[in-house]
Amino acid sequence: MIEDKSGSQEIQPTILSYLKDVPSLLSFLGLACSVLAIYFSILEIYYAAMIGMIWAVAFDWADGLVARRIKGRTSKQGFFGGQLDSLIDIVNYGVSPAILLLSYGKFEPLFLFGAFIIISASALRLSYFNTYGLSGGSKYTGLALDNNNIVLVFIFLFEGIFTGEVFLTILYISILGLAALNVSQIKTPKLSGKPINILILSFYILSMTVVYSWKLI
Numbered sequence: 001m002i003e004d005k006s007g008s009q010e011i012q013p014t015i016l017s018y019l020k021d022v023p024s025l026l027s028f029l030g031l032a033c034s035v036l037a038i039y040f041s042i043l044e045i046y047y048a049a050m051i052g053m054i055w056a057v058a059f060d061w062a063d064g065l066v067a068r069r070i071k072g073r074t075s076k077q078g079f080f081g082g083q084l085d086s087l088i089d090i091v092n093y094g095v096s097p098a099i100l101l102l103s104y105g106k107f108e109p110l111f112l113f114g115a116f117i118i119i120s121a122s123a124l125r126l127s128y129f130n131t132y133g134l135s136g137g138s139k140y141t142g143l144a145l146d147n148n149n150i151v152l153v154f155i156f157l158f159e160g161i162f163t164g165e166v167f168l169t170i171l172y173i174s175i176l177g178l179a180a181l182n183v184s185q186i187k188t189p190k191l192s193g194k195p196i197n198i199l200i201l202s203f204y205i206l207s208m209t210v211v212y213s214w215k216l217i
Contacts, residue, residue: 023067030059031088034096041103047212053149054208056092061192086126093145094122121179140188143181
């Protein structure tokens with residue numbers, strides 16, 4: 001039991017009751033995509049991992065869009081969903097790229113540094129956002145984390161063009177660069193709420209899904 005501002009007793013919901021919240025379910029679907037991406041990265045089936053990584057972005061955008069359109073959603077549900085989304089984002093955009101780098105680098109100790117940096121940058125970026133929110137109400141401070149997956153999925157299109165060592169170097173530099181941008185002071189606009197950006201992302205996700213599915217054949 002918890003006490004609300006009026007002094008009356010309020011029944012505290014169970015943890016699993018939040019699974020009834022549709023935006024939270026969408027967040028978990030995004031997490032499932034990242035788990036698959038991690039799994040396929042470890043198995044070195046990288047094209048399948050790319051599909052998982054880009055669909056994690058799709059569900060991450062979807063949970064926010066749905067949350068803003070559901071009427072009667074309580075403040076507790078909104079706060080819980082925000083915390084859940086942040087924790088899952090660390091997996092989606094920090095852990096998943098880190099495992100990708102480690103796997104492509106054959107889990108050599110050299111790549112532990114990059115893995116640590118991208119996960120740490122994700123945690124820092126989300127903690128800062130949860131503390132200060134949007135700059136001026138419309139822009140992020142630092143590169144939004146979903147761009148990590150969007151960029152890496154695009155970069156992996158060129159994986160067959162370069163030799164393994166050259167592409168590994170490109171991947172390593174890209175991940176370190178993204179981590180640096182995540183925690184930088186640059187201001188980037190919030191893209192997920194605008195219809196045109198949703199259409200562009202949808203086209204990108206479907207295109208990447210088709211391309212990587214074809215590569216898997």
